[in-house]
Amino acid sequence: MHKHAVDHAMDRPPPTPPAAAGRRNAAPLVEATGLGVQRGGRWLVRGVDLSIRPGEIVTLIGPNGSGKSTTARAALGLIAPDEGRVRRADGLTVGYVPQKLAIDWTLPLTVERLMRLTARPNDAALDAALARVGIGHLRKASVQRLSGGEFQRALLARALVRDPALLVLDEPVQGVDFTGQVAIYDLIRTIRDETGCGILMISHDLHVVMADTDSVICLNGHVCCCGAPQTVLESPEYLRLFGKRAGETLAIYPHHHDHDHHADGSIVTTAGDTDTAGRETPNA
Amino acid sequence: MLEPFFLRALAAGIGVAVMAGPLGCFIVWRRMAYFGDTMAHSALLGIAFAFLFEIEPMLGVFAVAALVALALLLLQRRPTLSTDALLGILAHATLALGLVMVAAMPWVRIDLTALLFGDILAVSHADILAVYLGGAAVLAGLAWLWRPLLAATVNPELAAAEGLRPERSRALFMLLMAGVIALAMKLVGVLLITALLIIPAATARRFAPTPEAMAGLAAVFGALSVALGLFGSLEADTPSGPSIVVAATAIFLTSLAIPRGRAETGR
Numbered sequence: 001m002h003k004h005a006v007d008h009a010m011d012r013p014p015p016t017p018p019a020a021a022g023r024r025n026a027a028p029l030v031e032a033t034g035l036g037v038q039r040g041g042r043w044l045v046r047g048v049d050l051s052i053r054p055g056e057i058v059t060l061i062g063p064n065g066s067g068k069s070t071t072a073r074a075a076l077g078l079i080a081p082d083e084g085r086v087r088r089a090d091g092l093t094v095g096y097v098p099q100k101l102a103i104d105w106t107l108p109l110t111v112e113r114l115m116r117l118t119a120r121p122n123d124a125a126l127d128a129a130l131a132r133v134g135i136g137h138l139r140k141a142s143v144q145r146l147s148g149g150e151f152q153r154a155l156l157a158r159a160l161v162r163d164p165a166l167l168v169l170d171e172p173v174q175g176v177d178f179t180g181q182v183a184i185y186d187l188i189r190t191i192r193d194e195t196g197c198g199i200l201m202i203s204h205d206l207h208v209v210m211a212d213t214d215s216v217i218c219l220n221g222h223v224c225c226c227g228a229p230q231t232v233l234e235s236p237e238y239l240r241l242f243g244k245r246a247g248e249t250l251a252i253y254p255h256h257h258d259h260d261h262h263a264d265g266s267i268v269t270t271a272g273d274t275d276t277a278g279r280e281t282p283n284a
Numbered sequence: 285m286l287e288p289f290f291l292r293a294l295a296a297g298i299g300v301a302v303m304a305g306p307l308g309c310f311i312v313w314r315r316m317a318y319f320g321d322t323m324a325h326s327a328l329l330g331i332a333f334a335f336l337f338e339i340e341p342m343l344g345v346f347a348v349a350a351l352v353a354l355a356l357l358l359l360q361r362r363p364t365l366s367t368d369a370l371l372g373i374l375a376h377a378t379l380a381l382g383l384v385m386v387a388a389m390p391w392v393r394i395d396l397t398a399l400l401f402g403d404i405l406a407v408s409h410a411d412i413l414a415v416y417l418g419g420a421a422v423l424a425g426l427a428w429l430w431r432p433l434l435a436a437t438v439n440p441e442l443a444a445a446e447g448l449r450p451e452r453s454r455a456l457f458m459l460l461m462a463g464v465i466a467l468a469m470k471l472v473g474v475l476l477i478t479a480l481l482i483i484p485a486a487t488a489r490r491f492a493p494t495p496e497a498m499a500g501l502a503a504v505f506g507a508l509s510v511a512l513g514l515f516g517s518l519e520a521d522t523p524s525g526p527s528i529v530v531a532a533t534a535i536f537l538t539s540l541a542i543p544r545g546r547a548e549t550g551r
Contacts, residue, residue, distance in 0.1 A: 078444050096445035103438060107313045108492045117435050118446045142493075168445060 026054045029089050029166045029198045030075050036083030037070050044070045046083065047222050052166065052198040057188075057212055059201045059229075062219035063241070068202045069099070071219065072168060075200065092166055095159030097152075099170035099202070109143045111135070111154050119162045129161040130154075132194075133187060148175035152184060160191065167191070170202045185212075289405055294514055296407040296415050297528065300468045301480065301506030303419040306426055306499035307464055308481035308506075309488070310457060313437050313495075317482055318368070319356070322375035323461055324477040326352040327469045328382030328399055335392045336385070342414065342466045349462035352378060357455065379474075402473035402525030404514070411470060418467045425460050433457055434495055472525040483532040484509060487539045509535055 028051045036046035045067025052058050052075075060068045074081045076096075077088060103109055115126050130136045133153040138146065146154060152172060159167055172188065173181040189212045192199055201213070217226040218238055225235040232238050311320050327345045334344025352374055359370050386394050395403070407415075426433075435443040436450035443450040468477045484506035485498065492498035512535070513528030520527075 073441075076445050078441070094445050094447070096442050098439050098442045098445075101439050101442070104313060104315070106486075106489055107437070108489065108494055108498055109438070110493060113494050114438075117438060118431075118443065118448060162446065 027089065028053050028087075029092055030086070030200070032071075032075050032081075032084060032086045034084035035071065035074055035081050035086060037067075037074055037079060038082045043221065045074075045219065045221055048084070048217070048219070049223070050075060050217060052200055054165065054198050055192060055196045056214045057192055057199040057201060059203060059213040059216045060219055061203050061216060062224070064204060066219045067221055068204070068219055069170065071217075072170065072200060072202055076168065089165070093162055093164045095162045095164030095167045095197075097155045097159050097167075097169045097172055099174070101155065103143050105144055110139075111141050111143060111146070111157075112139050114143055114154060115158050115161050117158065121161045125161055125163075129157040132160060132191070133157045149177070149180040149184070152176055153187070156184075156187070156191075160195075163195075164197055167197050167199045168202075169199065171204065172201065173203075188212075290514065290518065292407050292409070292412060293404045293524065294511065296412045297404055297471055297510035297514060298507045299412070299415040299419050300464075300471050301484065301510045302503045303422045304464055304468060304477075304480045305484050305488070305502030305504070305506040306423065307460060308483075308485035309495065309499045309502050310433065310437065311461075311478075311481050312485045312489070317478060318371050318375075319353075320461060320465075320478045320481055322356075322371045322378075323349045323352055323458075324465050324469075324474050325375040326378035326382070327465055327474045327477075329378045329385070330382075330466075331394070331399060332382045332385035332389070335389060335394070342418075342469075345469055346462050346466040348378070349465050350459055353455075353458035353462060357458075398473070399469075400473045400475050401523060402469070402471050402476065404471045404524045404528075407470065415467050415471075418463060422460050422463045422467070425456070425463075429453055429456055429460070472528060476525055476529050479529040479532060480506060480509075483529070483536050487532075487536045490539060490542075505535055506532070 030050070030052045032048060032050040035048040035050065037044045038046075048067075048071050050058065050071065060071060062068050070079070073079050075086060075088075076094060077086065111130070112126065115121060115129065121129070127136060127139070130139055133156050135150055135153050135157065138150060138154065143151065143154060152175065156169075156172070159169075169188070173184050176184060188199065188201070191197070192212070213229050215227060216229050216232045218224040218232055218235075218241065220241050224241050225232050225237040227235070311317060326348050330345035330348035331341050332344075333339075333348060334341040337344075356367075356370060356374060359365075360367060364370075365373075383396075386392070386396065398406070432443060432448040432450070433453040433456075435446070435448050436453045440450035443453070464481070465477055468480060472480055484504075485502040487505045488498045488501035492501050509532035510528050513531035514524055516522065516531060517524040517527035
């Protein structure tokens, strides 16, 4: 099999989040072995092993065209693998936050209607999902008028209202400024801790990878390296792929509780993702 | 007192507008206006085949429009020309072939003007029955398809990941479009069907807070256009099909002058 991965997944360092620890022995929601997809005689991705258990966060990183989205699509069963095997749990409910979702102005869609796109939630469930992502006040707002951060939160709420066992997030912080990104990563961790769902995250943004990620799979047409975030960061394959400086600039976002909760348990929204005027943001 | 032929035209026209409105919304949302045009242009070829094989013209139109949609789906699978260019080829090739075939059958007397611009004042009771039965079938199909089709319109990947089948929704939607074109052709003609699909939907957008409201409003604006156009054509003695489209356009332009609704400004 075509695979030269440095598999450090076994020596995952402590501490493990308590919510995930209890489910570590649960059956995987999705498990792929030796996954390969080819198009026009060219392998888009090959030799990928992947497993997501309840309460686990798995992040796929890699440059553009490295096969991240292809891997995720094959894992979800949207495309058939040309090599290897994919197994999904029976009756798996998926919540999906797609990449680059632009809703045309001609389609009148409120946040509320967006939430009902593929699910039939009752009002209480709908409010709870919106409150959880901190945009309860935007229920009636038109999606075209949301800021980048608000829209990503609305998409997250839409996926959450399905009560998914597996959450798939394709570039969940795009179009969101740095402060907003930190807030959304916090939110994702909270969702994992509270619901115990498995999360598959795709990111080309190497500057911020959540420290809460249980395993990172770094792709470049094949598995370049994988393991806990720190392990990947230090692996020679990773440094070769992204250059020496990548190891220095990659800021693994550490786990710390820097947010507050509303009385209903929702997170106090950071002002940064709605308004950057007059503020200094690190990437400005 | 209104003449019976006029009442028949009104009944048939409103029937077509009510089914064209909701379908037209999806054409606007999915940016398929040119695709609709292409399918409509192929209707003339369908008429030619219907005469050649001596079948019901509506069936011929439906079959050819569906085949054109299928051809496009297959051509899009392989990365060759852009969709835009493919549609241009299909639209004009089928229209030209239809014109050539009609001309090559001198034993068939066809009123070309009626095919291109419609002949709504000549509709029979049988035509009205066809419009209402066919229209009910199209609307029932759309209602059944609504949820997966809307999800696929917002994002096909999302629809697929969450267990819906966007490709199937799209193919079925194309069949519904072929049905509307077959039913509407006699009334407004192959060149103006797309206008009846798109203009009322575009008018409805500014007043609609949800996709469902937009579909309903599009049907209302369409019916209004038919009524206004027909009365106008009666008064001014103008061709009825084009008059309906002119009325739809006038309503659209008037709606732009109305101050922005709450739905559009959002919160």
